[in-house]
Amino acid sequence: MIVQESMGLMDKLRILSDAAKYDVACTSSGVDRRGDGKGIGNSIAAGICHSFSGDGRCISLLKVLYTNECVFDCKYCVNRSSNDILRTSFTPEEISRLTIEFYRRNYIEGLFLSSGVKRSPDETMEELIRSVELLRYRYGFQGYVHLKAIPGASPDLIQRAGYLADRMSVNLELPTAEGLKKLAPHKSRRTILRPMKQIQMHQGENQQELALYRHAPKFVPAGQSTQMIIGAAGESDYQIVSVAEALYRQFSLKRVFYSAFVAVNEDKDLPAPGQGPPLLREHRLYQADWLMRFYGFRAEELLSERKPNLNLLLDPKCDWALTHLDKFPVEINTAEYRMLLRVPGIGERSASRIARARIHHSLDFPDLKKIGVVLKRALYFITCNGRMMYPTRLEEGYILRNMLSLGEPLPPGAAEENYHQLSLFEDFSLG
């Protein structure tokens, strides 16, 4: 392992931010905290994006590793101990200084500090805590801090970190225990889930405390998140989605992030490099994630053992609707809000607009357009006062064909009568 002791700040920043880029979370949301006028910074609940990198992802936090020296040998990671790369570490002074100087110039919303495991998890965790302590106490920093909990660090260190940070996260990395064993031999389900549970429990206690004493110190006020790598160990979408659901339910996580696997190492246990990251699959998983968090879907509604993977061609909601055509068409003027949310093409905003507008008068298709409901997908699944927008058929094959021919403004049946080639074998079930 090459460890360079004397390295300029510029080189350290390049190496350690390059190593941190595969961490997806860059959110600065979840906490509203006004500055008290004595230090520097505040925090806005909606989060603020300060820039966007060349891959289109938002840059809102200074996302760096404290060190890329690592004793773990996770096969998917650039910093695995068996890789021959340049290693370096920040010092707590450098980290806090850099954060403050960036923050003053309004480059960032705060700090996202992660780290490789230097010598032992406890030692690393302590250095992370020291960095944030400097930031909070010496510089009076009141902006956002996201801290990684190092798997295997002792509970009292996690607890100390929780009072300094706004959000904490422990990466689950792989959804199955076997995958974890194969690809991250130094991590285990236990060392990952234990800090997660601890943070959740303590957060619950903290809520009680805050109810009694308004000014009690807050423990991880923006909640915790985690991340899973997609497409490294051959797990199915069903497994991923069920794990995510369990995490939301049992660990009350704020977010689960999905990271399309980028091949940085060659290893016999990893997919061959050169295929590019599975970006579309990642996108579909995020869509499914949204359906579970905001649209009242359950994991087993979207996927099952028999249908283990999401349809890459269609978004998961469309896919669900096509296999549940018995629930459609939905009447816009009378349907329950929960059912409106399940119509493809109608999101939370459209559904609530419909719900508010239909109190005053019944809605027709022009009204829907006027209040901003996009009908491109929805028109196959809804009726207004009993009528559909165009003479469409409620058939899986027909709708699917139209959905896939994207860019077509109207379905073929819109202008004239819709003709369908008769086939003896399909239409009359002969043969």
Added chain:
Amino acid sequence: MQEDYEKAVLVCEDTMEGIFSAVYDGWHWSVKGCPVEIRTEEPRGPELFCTVHHIPSDQEKSEKVLRSVRRKLGYAVYEAVCFAAVSAHPEKGTAVFRTLRSALGYGQCRRDILEDLADPWVNLLMKLRTRVWRELDHYYGFVRFRAVGREILLSRITPENDILLLLAPHFENRFPRENWVIFDGRRKKALFHPAKGKCTLRTGISVEELPASGHYPERADEYEDLWREFCKSITIRERSNPGLQQQMLPLRFRGDMPEFAEGGSR
């Protein structure tokens, strides 16, 4: 008597104060039944059946209008008219006036006026409000300060709408102990914030008059180089997507951002 019923075109200063002074003065024409238009520029050609009045800005009048909007119509309407009043749209003054007139005129007090999107003026007002709000939200993130001298942070912005004053509360709360200046390069005005003090707005300022402006273009800030390096190395090359980047961060903001100067984070 005839001219009492002609359209009244009020020309006022292009500031929040100017617009709301015109709203105050326009009210009595409107009560008499004349249609009122508020403009921030002189009408180009001659127009039939209308009289042009020049309205001087008056702080007291504008405060009176804003106070009663806030008290009678609530904070949401107050915010909407303030945002619309700083937009760059030529008909913003008329939109603000007609909206307030249909909310408060004829002895009414319609607190839900913003939901009346069928009214073309309310509709326009809401569009302007959203546009200004979006730009403001962008600038919360995209304002870039440069350290000049030892103690001063200087920033230049070129916003489409006149949002400078709306930025003040956010940055005042965020950097209370810093001396900072935000300079609107398009409108030649600047927001000055002394450490631990209150913000002041000064108009008619050129770049040369800014504090330590001698340093501004030449002496680079070392942290700008670090920031550029960071933006470059945080990009995952395998996921490169400049189209998405441009959608989220349009080109018009990039002129004032160091990470896009000389090569930037492509």
